Amino acid sequence: MEINKDLIAASSTPIVLAILAEGDSYGYAIIRRVRELSGGRMEWTDGMLYPVLHRLERLGYVEARWEVAKSGRRRKYYRITSRGRAQLAEERRQWQAVDATLRGLWQALSFSVPATRRQPRHFHWEPGHAG
Amino acid sequence: MPDKDGGISLEEQIERWRNYLRRRQAIHPVDVAELEDHLREQVSVLVEAGLAADEAFLVAVKRMGSLDALSREFAREHSERLWKQLVVVPSDSGDPRTRPRTDAIVAFCLAVAAAVLIKVPALFGIQLDEDAGFYARNLSVFVLPLLSGYFVWKRRLRASTLRWLVAALVAAGVSANIYPFAPGGYTETLTALHLPIALWLVVGVAYAGGRWGQVGGRMDFIRFSGELFIYYVLIALGGAVLTAFMAMIFESIGIDVEPFFESWLLPCGAVGAVVVASWLVEAKQSVIENMAPVLTRLFTPFFAAVLVTFLGTLVWTGRGVGIERNVLIAFDLLLVVVLGLLLYSISARDPRSSPGAFDVVQVVLVASALLADAVALWAIAARITEFGFTPNRVAAVGENVILLVNLAWSAVLYARFLGGRGAFTDLERWQTNYLPVYAVWAAIVVLAFPPLFGYI
Numbered sequence: 001m002e003i004n005k006d007l008i009a010a011s012s013t014p015i016v017l018a019i020l021a022e023g024d025s026y027g028y029a030i031i032r033r034v035r036e037l038s039g040g041r042m043e044w045t046d047g048m049l050y051p052v053l054h055r056l057e058r059l060g061y062v063e064a065r066w067e068v069a070k071s072g073r074r075r076k077y078y079r080i081t082s083r084g085r086a087q088l089a090e091e092r093r094q095w096q097a098v099d100a101t102l103r104g105l106w107q108a109l110s111f112s113v114p115a116t117r118r119q120p121r122h123f124h125w126e127p128g129h130a131g
Numbered sequence: 132m133p134d135k136d137g138g139i140s141l142e143e144q145i146e147r148w149r150n151y152l153r154r155r156q157a158i159h160p161v162d163v164a165e166l167e168d169h170l171r172e173q174v175s176v177l178v179e180a181g182l183a184a185d186e187a188f189l190v191a192v193k194r195m196g197s198l199d200a201l202s203r204e205f206a207r208e209h210s211e212r213l214w215k216q217l218v219v220v221p222s223d224s225g226d227p228r229t230r231p232r233t234d235a236i237v238a239f240c241l242a243v244a245a246a247v248l249i250k251v252p253a254l255f256g257i258q259l260d261e262d263a264g265f266y267a268r269n270l271s272v273f274v275l276p277l278l279s280g281y282f283v284w285k286r287r288l289r290a291s292t293l294r295w296l297v298a299a300l301v302a303a304g305v306s307a308n309i310y311p312f313a314p315g316g317y318t319e320t321l322t323a324l325h326l327p328i329a330l331w332l333v334v335g336v337a338y339a340g341g342r343w344g345q346v347g348g349r350m351d352f353i354r355f356s357g358e359l360f361i362y363y364v365l366i367a368l369g370g371a372v373l374t375a376f377m378a379m380i381f382e383s384i385g386i387d388v389e390p391f392f393e394s395w396l397l398p399c400g401a402v403g404a405v406v407v408a409s410w411l412v413e414a415k416q417s418v419i420e421n422m423a424p425v426l427t428r429l430f431t432p433f434f435a436a437v438l439v440t441f442l443g444t445l446v447w448t449g450r451g452v453g454i455e456r457n458v459l460i461a462f463d464l465l466l467v468v469v470l471g472l473l474l475y476s477i478s479a480r481d482p483r484s485s486p487g488a489f490d491v492v493q494v495v496l497v498a499s500a501l502l503a504d505a506v507a508l509w510a511i512a513a514r515i516t517e518f519g520f521t522p523n524r525v526a527a528v529g530e531n532v533i534l535l536v537n538l539a540w541s542a543v544l545y546a547r548f549l550g551g552r553g554a555f556t557d558l559e560r561w562q563t564n565y566l567p568v569y570a571v572w573a574a575i576v577v578l579a580f581p582p583l584f585g586y587i
Contacts, residue, residue, distance in 0.1 A: 027165065028172040045196035046169060050162065051204040058208075069168075071175075076165045 003042055012044075012052050013061075014091035020062060020080040021088055026069075027053065027076070053078055061087050141184045145170065148192060155198070157206035170195060238281060238410030245277045245406055246399035259394055264319055266398075268307040271327035274402045276300050278409055279337040285413070286340025299333050303577070310581045317522045318581040325526070325573040331356070332570035346556070349563035354478045355412055357423030357471075362408040370400050424479030428489070431472050435496035442499055445506065459527040462507040466534035469500040473541060477559055486549045494549060497542045504535060522584040526576050533572055537565050 019025060019033050027049055034042055056062045061084030069075040080088070145167065152163045170191050177187035195201070249266075257265055279296060282288070288296075303326055312319040335343065335352045342348025374392055381388045444450075476493060508531060544561055547553030 026168075028169045031169075045200075046173070046194045047166060047196040047198075047201040048204055050165060050169075051201075051208040054162075054205075055208050071172075073168050073171060074164065075168050 008042065008044065011042075011095075012049075013056065014088060014095060015042075016049070016052060016056060017061060017080060017084055017088040017091065020078055021085065024077050024079045026078065030078075056084065059087075060084075141174070141188055144185070144188050152198065155202040155205070157202050157209055159209075162205065166195065234285070234410065234414065237284060238406055241277045241281050242403035242406040242410075245274050245402040248277070249273050249398045249402045250395075253394075259398060264312065264314055264323075265308075267323035268312075268319060268326065269304070270323070270402075271330045272300070272304045272307060274405050275327070275330045275334055278406055279334050281406060281409065282334070282337035282340060286337070288337060288340055292336065292341070296333050296337060300330065303330055306578055310586060312581060312586050316587045318584055318586055321522055321526055321580055322577050325576040328573035329570050329577055332567060335566065346560050346563045349566055350478055350559060353474055353563070353566075354421065354423070355409075357475050357478070358412040358421060359405075359408050361422045361426075362411050363404060366404045366408055367401075370396075370404070421479060423475040427472050427475040427479070431476060431489070431496055432492050434469065434472060435492050435499065438496065438499035438503055442502055445503075458507060459511055459524065459531065462504050463527055463530050463534065466500060466504055466531065466538060469496060470534060470538060473497060473538070474562060477562060480555065486551075490545065490549055494542060494545050497538050497545065501535065501538055501542060504531065508535070522580050522587070526580065529572055529576075533568055537562075537568075 015034060016030060019030050025033070027046075030053075031044055031046055031049055034044060053062065053064075057064055057078070060081060062078045062080055064076050064078050066074050067077050148170070149163055149167055152158055152166065153160065158166075173191035173194060174184070174187045177190055178184055182190065252262075252265065252269075253259070259266055279300070283293060283296070307322060307326055310318075310322075312322070335349070335356075338352050338355055339345075339348035342351070374396065378388050378392070473493065473496070476489070511528075540561060541558060544553060544558045548555050548558060
């Protein structure tokens with residue numbers, strides 16, 4: 001299943017902030033974590049993460065620093081700031097509201113209009129969001 | 132993983148990828164480094180999973196996404212990068228960060244020094260309005276040593292070269308001041324006009340900083356000169372606006388700023404701006420698109436059209452070129468403009484690309500300028516003995532010949548290039564080799580003309 005671009009774009013901020021809330025990280029590791037958590041369903045184009053990180057940095061949600069990694073290469077690490085945490089909490093409230101609304105609708109649909117079972121795509125969504 | 136037989140190594144592939152990325156304006160070197168770290172980690176993970184290095188590289192590059200889309204995203208996030216900024220960020224982050232600032236400080240100090248220097252003669256009673264001749268003759272002697280000094284400092288010029296530059300500057304200063312010029316005479320005016328041209332070579336040698344012997348070094352100096360001119364004009368426009376406002380608001384409280392403007396703001400600003408403009412050109416050369424070639428491209432077709440129409444009208448109506456006092460100077464200026472158009476389109480042209488329509492326009496421009504000039508020269512040559520050999524006329528004829536020779540041979544080289552019988556670099560070499568000729572002629576006018584013509 002491919003998740004459409006708009007959803008990917010909209011969810012990128014909370015996802016990146018939430019991953020950074022787990023601990024400081026860098027680009028590649030963030031991508032890997034997303035892949036892991038989504039079971040490969042959220043396929044980000046690797047390069048596209050960086051403009052997102054830079055935007056979050058500009059907004060003051062994350063801070064960046066260069067460090068020398070174990071491999072000997074210089075690597076840019078990102079850390080979430082307190083403003084970033086506040087933003088994450090805010091995003092979380094908004095996504096929960098969206099999720100709750102949709103959940104209500106899915107349930108109403110599954111009870112009242114069983115015919116929509118012919119369109120299983122909607123039901124595919126549910127476990128992803130329920131989890 | 133070692134390289135595959137016959138293929139290029141992973142390092143080389145990454146190097147290429149990096150260079151490709153670096154050409155994107157919106158992606159800064161520091162971002163390239165970040166993306167490269169990502170790419171390398173992806174490659175090493177894939178290699179551990181059993182892929183060959185080159186396969187891993189291909190997969191990693193693919194996962195990175197299309198570079199066009201990526202650079203679009205970067206441009207969207209960093210839109211300011213597409214608008215070049217005044218404060219120049221060093222291209223490689225880290226230690227050389229302090230360099231541009233030192234540069235700016237040195238340039239600023241030299242600009243202030245130039246502004247102070249131009250006011251020093253006033254301490255000895257030489258006033259701008261009373262001794263205009265002194266200032267006209269010496270203007271370049273006040274400014275250009277400081278400008279050269281900036282490049283001597285910046286390029287860490289060798290002492291042996293430096294000696295020559297200092298000798299030339301001293302010779303210029305001495306000759307401009309020991310000759311007993313008749314006040315307001317021809318030779319004084321000629322000195323005032325030609326000394327800057329002769330000394331511009333000194334600036335060029337300092338600017339090239341040891342690369343004067345190379346075509347590339349001299350070509351860079353040509354580029355620098357054009358950009359400097361444009362920056363200077365822009366700064367002058369800004370200065371004019373500032374002055375206009377200053378005059379206006381002070382007038383409203385009944386204070387006349389004109390004396391201050393004439394004796395302080397204008398001279399100090401004019402000389403200081405030369406150094407500041409040079410610093411800006413230097414600092415921004417890689418950051419901003421060069422303006423001179425853009426203007427050249429815009430105006431070459433127009434100039435060509437005007438000249439062709441002029442020649443056509445000349446033939447059609449059978450009119451002769453009117454021999455007035457200034458006609459020779461007018462045609463000199465025409466050749467200078469055409470040469471400028473030619474030079475700056477050469478300076479921006481990729482010598483490897485094949486001839487195009489613009490090159491044809493260029494040849495038409497040069498050829499028609501040559502024809503027009505030949506007509507004028509013919510008319511003048513026929514009657515030059517009637518007029519007599521004044522210093523002005525001899526200087527103007529000399530300049531005309533120098534420019535004519537340059538453009539004629541340029542036309543030949545250009546035609547050869549268009550015909551596929553020569554390389555574009557021949558034209559470049561010809562133009563850059565010709566630079567000293569202007570300076571030498573200017574030096575002759577400055578040094579030999581006043582005694583030859585009795586300082587009239």
